[in-house]
Amino acid sequence: MYPPRFDYLAPASVEEVIEALGEGGGDAKVMAGGQSLIPVLKLRIASVGTIVDLNRVEGLDEIGEEDGRLRIGALVRHVQADRSPLLTKRYALLGATARLVADPLVRNRGTVCGSLAHADPQGDWGSALLAARASAVVRGPEGERTVPVEELALGPFMTTLAPDEVITEVRVPDPGPRASGTYLKLERKVGDFATAAVGVQVSLDNGHVGEVGIGLTGVGATNLRAKAAEDSLRGAEPTDDAIRLAAELAADAAEPQADHRGSVDYKRNVVRVFCERGLRTAISAAQAGEEGRS
């Protein structure tokens, strides 16, 4: 399959990328890893006038911690996130997500920020980054703005990004030393989209739950944040009952559609079970961190 014809530019700076996007007048599209864009072009689900390839821009492929937050550049591939020693413990949610995106070959090309910008409700990074309370750093002709991930997706493959804006990095706040998280995904086979997946992050404060984030994949028009579930757990003692209640509330927040991957009830149940499991894993890992410190 050939994609339809398009022009191709590979600028060397973010400024030139923005300029090229502006000249494209809404018909230009940024490409980072291309692991979603190239397939949709080949299948002729989408077409573009110009592809603006980010890959020749220097300095976007870094992942690091700075000023109490984690920064993931626009060209950081899933494989890089998977292998980063930073994405363990406090950022374990992100490390677990990186390992479960697509398949190993796709992970060698696809990027964290590209997945976020693609806004596929079945994308893994969207919900992991929701749970992690991340923000996207967005550059456009007017300069830079920081957009909480929660304000990014409008619907399937639709975002609040202007056509001449590009995500240059994702910033994840440091959840603190007594925090952990994980990502659980049900897929029929490697590389398939999630039947449902749940990302959780928990920080502990004197034995109680401090901050908690829960993101849901594949069970709505966008990646969803299970707010009621988060609220029920925040400040609570992490008892079995509290965890179970949060998992029930997360399942209630899911808005799945029946398809070949499962029925509505089935997917909701997967959310409930994965949320409960994920919370238990995250809480015990965070408790281990808490004990390790005292």
Added chain:
Amino acid sequence: MTQLESPSATAGLHRLEVTVNGAAREASVEARLLLVHFLRQELGLTGTHVGCDTTSCGACAVLVDGVPVKSCTMLAVQAQGAEITTVEGLAQGGQLHPIQQAFHEEHGLQCGFCTPGMMLTSVAFLKENPRPTDEEIRFALSGQICRCTGYQNIVKAVQSAAATLEEA
């Protein structure tokens, strides 16, 4: 087989300079030309197979600067300046690469369609992890689909190649 549209001479062409299996290659290509088609049609390197053509099966895997990627999901122009290894680049001086020898000896293939991709991914994987467990091999190859072997002999072949490479 799919009838390919012939590239238009009037469309914007891009200069492409790559090293393929150690040899410098140059071409003018359309932006939409996929790497796999460049390799197969422009260079005649038909060892790289088109399987699913939808980023699922990994039959088209090649090494780009040593990293296995699905060449049906990369534009040829993106490979500008890169070093590409295809299955044709594995054997040296008439000698099979240890991974090829191992696939041969362990019956790591039946129809052979997935084999080039399986071998190239394995070569890159064994460089990073010279003494893998079976589980690690299965994980590394989980982006690739074989419909004949049941994977058992592929895993054996990778283990056998690992042993050979370690002795070398």
